[in-house]
Amino acid sequence: NCHNCSVTNNWLEATRTIGIQTGGGASLGNYADNVIISKNLLTTVASQNLAIVNSNNVQMVDNTMKAPGQAGGPGVVPIDVEPNVGDRISNIKIANNMVDMTNTVIDSSGAKGLHGIVINNLNAAKPFNGIEVTRNTVYGGNLNDVYNHVSGGLILARSAQNTVISNNILRRGSYGILIDSGSSSLKVSGN
Numbered sequence: 001n002c003h004n005c006s007v008t009n010n011w012l013e014a015t016r017t018i019g020i021q022t023g024g025g026a027s028l029g030n031y032a033d034n035v036i037i038s039k040n041l042l043t044t045v046a047s048q049n050l051a052i053v054n055s056n057n058v059q060m061v062d063n064t065m066k067a068p069g070q071a072g073g074p075g076v077v078p079i080d081v082e083p084n085v086g087d088r089i090s091n092i093k094i095a096n097n098m099v100d101m102t103n104t105v106i107d108s109s110g111a112k113g114l115h116g117i118v119i120n121n122l123n124a125a126k127p128f129n130g131i132e133v134t135r136n137t138v139y140g141g142n143l144n145d146v147y148n149h150v151s152g153g154l155i156l157a158r159s160a161q162n163t164v165i166s167n168n169i170l171r172r173g174s175y176g177i178l179i180d181s182g183s184s185s186l187k188v189s190g191n
Helices: none
Strands: 003-008 011-013 020-022 032-038 041-043 050-052 055-061 064-066 079-081 089-095 098-100 117-120 128-134 137-139 153-158 161-166 169-171 175-180 184-189
Touching: 020 032, 050 055, 079 089, 117 128, 153 161, 153 169, 175 184
Parallel strands: 003 032, 011 041, 020 050, 032 055, 041 064, 050 079, 055 089, 064 098, 079 117, 089 128, 098 137, 117 153, 128 161, 137 169, 153 175, 161 184
Antiparallel strands: none
16 A cells, blocks of 8 residues: 555566555555556566556556466466455556466466456445556467467456556457446447
8 A cells, every 4th residue: 555656677477476566455544546567577477467456546557477377376367457345446557568478377277367457346446437458468378279278358347437448459368358247438449
C-alpha cells in the first residue's frame, strides 16, 4: 500500500510466487497510490508476474515477461488486475508490455497459462474505473504448437467496467480477447 513509489529496471528470475504487486489489504482505508512499475524483466516467475490490487494511479509500462509460470506451479497469469473484497481500482495504465508465453512449461492442468492479461472485478471493487490496456504484445502458444496450450484469453475482462482495450498485438491464444461475466462500459478497438 505504498504511495509515490516506483519499481524499475529489476530482473526477477524463477521466483516461486507473485513477482511485483502494488496494493495490499484495505483495512483502515489503506490503498496504494501513484505507483510506477516499469522496465522490469521477469523470467519464469511462477504465479502472477505483475499484480494490481487495491490501487489508484498505477502505471505498469514497458515491462517484459518471458516464459511465465513453472512446472508444478500455481498456474500463471502474467499481468493480473484482480482486487479483493473491499478494494479499489482507479486510473490504471497497462501499456507497452511484452508477455511471451511461447516457452512457458505446461502445468499440471495441461495448459501453459490461464490468460495473458486479466482485468477481473468479480469481488466488486468500488470504485473500479479508468483502466487502460493498450499497446501490449501478448504471445501465447508457439506457432508450431498444434495444441496451443494457452487455455484462456490473451486478454480477459471479467466483471470489468470502464476499461479500454486498444491497439494490442495478440497471437495464439484460445481466445484473443475474452469479455465475460458481467462486464460493462468496455471499449475494444484497434487490436
